[in-house]
Amino acid sequence: MFKTVLIANRGEIAVRAIRTLKKMGITSIAVYSETDRYAQHVIDADIAVSLEGTKPSDTYLSIEKLIAAAKNTGAEAIFPGYGFLSESADFARACEANNIAFMGPTPEQILEFGLKHRARELAGAVNVPMTPGTGLLNSLDEALTEAEKIGYPVMLKSTAGGGGIGLTRCDNAEALQEAYESVKRLGEQFFKDAGVFLECFIGRARHVEVQIFGDGQGQVVALGERDCSLQRRNQKVVEETPAAQLPEATRQKLYQAAVELGKSVEYRSAGTVEFIYDAARDEFYFLEVNTRLQVEHPVTEMVTGLDLIECMLKVAAGDTLDWKHLSSIQPQGAAIEVRIYAEDPVKNFQPSPGILT
CATH class of the missing domain: 3.30.1490.20 (ATP-grasp fold, A domain)
Structure with missing residues (x-):
């Protein structure tokens, strides 16, 4: 297992990653832009490194600066989180080129699933239903x-x-x-x-996604589903598991389709296979694959008892996971996550960033 891991992100996901690293006895390295100097992830980390800039393009999106920070601190792995460079094949390649483990899928998987038309081709090759x-x-x-x-x-x-x-x-x-x-x-x-x-176009469609996890050598499991149909401007607002009024036979078919797609590319680490579900016909169709941990992953963790970041760490380090246990997990109970939209109704509901009071 790694001794030192750099977190190439900020905010809630960085705080959660640091918590997991502390639990596992691994030194955490936070990076930050100058505007985040006093952010929680900077305070919580064992080591904090300034990326010497304020704009995302000069900090969290700078592959060169992140690799330099990892090398200067002796980090053996980089946790990309979500957003920023989490789905950058170039970043994953840069990690590999510098002998730093990338805690995520392979560069090739990021590249292929990152293009939706190519993802459709891959899904079609293993007979995943598609519109x-x-x-x-x-x-x-x-x-x-x-x-x-x-x-x-x-x-x-x-x-x-x-x-x-x-x-x-x-x-x-x-x-x-x-x-x-x-x-x-x-x-x-x-x-x-x-x-x-x-x-x-599928009218009155629901948006249901399946959390998958793979070892990069052909073993892939489905860890439950999340319903994220309630959206605003194509952005998820409510995430819940289990998906309500989803027939059990259909749920199992969703899992099987997601797993087959993951196995076809020997998927590594955490990922999400998204589907459109037509409740009127009880049919589902492939939508896309997110080659990263998603914002809503705690919903899955709450009902499975897993720490997905810990699982990602172990796979990246080449450690053995208990695949018999993972494949036998049956989600228990229900979980829900809700996002708050900060908008100004007086200005036609335009985004209104600032302090929540």
């Missing part, structure tokens, strides 16, 4: 032709990134024409990838 859709589109004309085949309404999606950016419902050809260049621009602006594709 009718396309590969990457080469032109607006192709988009219009394919949309007619699928049938309106359709979802026009950016292949890269997440957070609901570049996600547009198009009810007819005129709407698709209006949205096409805009979605491509958003993809290029936020994710440096203008690729777009189409999927059939």
Whole structure:
């Protein structure tokens, strides 16, 4: 097991990671921007290193600075958390190149699942149910032709990134024409990838995701599901487990589909396979894979008794996990997580960051 681990993140996930490291007797190294000098994760860590900047681009998103901080402090592993560089294949590669363990999936898995159209191809290869859709589109004309085949309404999606950016419902050809260049621009602006594709729109759909965990050598388990259907601006607001009114047979099929997809790429570490669930037809369809720990992972931990960060540490260190125990876990009870939206109703509900009172 590692003796020293650097946490390449901030906020709640960094605080939780430090708690796990302390429990395991591992030295924790926090990094921080100057604006976070007195943040909780900086106070709690055994060692704190300034990234000498205030902007995320100069601090938590700087691969060079993070690798330097790890090397200067003798860190054997880096915990990426969520957000920032957690789904950066370049960061994972940089860790490997410097003989620092990356506590997450392989660079190749991050890269392939990071592109939604490629994730669809991987899911299709192992017969995971999918909505009718396309590969990457080469032109607006192709988009219009394919949309007619699928049938309106359709979802026009950016292949890269997440957070609901570049996600547009198009009810007819005129709407698709209006949205096409805009979605491509958003993809290029936020994710440096203008690729777009189409999927059939499922009305009154629920959003159900399965937590998976793999050892990188073919063993993958499903650790329950989370229902995150209540959303605002394509951002999850309420997460709960178990998913209410989900038939048990369907739940098991969801687990099996997620596990088969994970096994097909010998998935390593924690990940989430997301599905659209059509309750009226009792059918589900593949949506995407998040190659990281998610904000809502404590919901799963509450009903399984697991510490997922501890599991990630052990896999990254090459330690043996009790896979017989993991595969036999039956979630007990229920858990819920709710996010607070800070918005200003007087200004048309625009985001309103600041101090909560």
